[in-house]
Amino acid sequence: MLGFVLRRLGFAVVTLFAVLTLVFFVIRVLPGDPTVVILGDQASAQSIALLRERIGLDRPIWLQYVQFLGGALRGDWGTSLVSGRPVIGEILNVLPHTLELTAFALVLGVAMGLPAGIWAAVNRNRIPDYVTRIVSLLGLSAPAFVSGIVLLLVFAIVLRWFPVISSGQSTDLWGKLRDLTLPALNLALIMAAYVTRVTRSSMLEVLSQDYVRTAMAKGASGTAVVLRHALRNCLIPVVTVVGLYLGILIGNSVLTEIVFNRPGLGKLIVGALNQRDYTMLQGMMVIYTLIVVLVNLATDLVYGLVDPRVQYK
């Protein structure tokens, strides 16, 4: 077990290192001088030289690379070219909003998708199966901004149940829930679509196993068989999919945060894009890599919890 964790951790570190290196070189090797992009092509040679010195572009590239890696490890990701504040501080400021959104959406998505998938599987090739199939296909076809706009139109603009702009600033629980419900529901619908589909096919597979037939033969009720014998066994592919699609959830949170005007990584990255804030973009790439690597690591470890047969070799 310990060996397995260490090896996965080692892989995570290698991945992180590879992406950091890629980020560093991609930003520097690609055509376009960042100083010209930042200052505009009318800038004087003097101000360009000053800026190059300030962000360290005048040093040799290997020194820049070592300093970049060293800084990234120490948590010094440079300062934003726009606000002048440390990049890591700005990211950590909004990170809780995005994590809160995705965590809530994850729970909601599994809570909707798991029962729907089981319902579809036990009613195979009957109406509930067709209905869940169409609804889940719709769910995974809708880009997050499309479903977000539809939710916003219906629940915030027409029905006025929720605020059009969820500021994310509310401190009391009720206000937080009001801010969070629509954006989280938007993300959860997509998650639920994936979970429903994989639960259905996994449950169908499990239901055709001998031990399920045995349980039926000994006279256990259908519900008991599904919930006691089959559910736990059908969870392994579901965990894989949840882990895989956590990444998609993070990606879709960008669109969701824009539609619902919520603070978070999504709004930060769009702001950095519009203002050509290269150090901020670099920091965003590092944080997204970190999140993706950690999620994959967690998924691997969770397998063992749902499936005792998994050997951590």
Next chain:
Amino acid sequence: MSKATDVSPPARRSEFMLLAGNALGATRKALTHNPTTLVGTIIFLLIVVLAILAPLIAPYDPVAQRIVNRLQGPSWAHWLGTDYYGRDILSRLLHGARYSLMIGIASITLAVIIGSLIGLVAGYFGGRIDIVIMQIMDVVLAFPALILGIILVAVLGASVTNIIIAIAFTAVPAFARIARAPVMVLREREFVQAGRALGFSDLRIMFRHILPNIVPEIIVMASLWMATAVRTEASLAFIGLGIAPPTPTWGGMVREGFENILDSYSVALFPSLAVLVLVLALNLIGDGLRDAIDPKLAKNA
């Protein structure tokens, strides 16, 4: 062109016939066995035809501004209303379909070619080459397509070519994986061993004997990933990383409409629905094709 989907050694047919046969076999089976695939295909073809005919059938110039007509609701003159600049939404939708389809098809074609080649090489040679290649693919695959797309387009710049490259890049690992797995099995099969014993070159075995057998899987993956590609392109345009205005793209239209959503919902709603319908059609096709080539499902269907 009978049961061409099963993994059988290539008979004495040219490899082109075999490729086409495998593709057609899976498609025909999907169309006849699965009504949803048929619906998806019809919708998709309809969108393709409308996109091709856009310059002929669009009632207005998609970029001509008539500010006096701005933000009108649907009417006989403007079936889907007008946008903030008085442009006809239907005409813009029809023209926008061209970009969605072109970027979707081009990026996935690119990804299929590069990805399959990578997977073929990794699976065929195995060993250290395989480990290194697939490790790199896993790192790329770990990234959500949208985040990767944002980063790449942000760095490369938003042009049609760059958007196609960025989206293709996100899809390459998926095709590498799908191509690699069957190759590893096929590599050990008798007909490949026989080819090797006869002294065929690695290239000949890979392209003539193995490639035709993995075509059905690649087609399924291509239709599902094209859905993702269309969605990613629209999402990028919505974020502001699309083809520059005034060129009509669906994602860009939603973006403009969303800025004024409190004045008029139709500007944002119609292009949103257009994206949804196209992605749904592609997913319906891919879903049905997958069922059609999956031997496990075929047995108890």
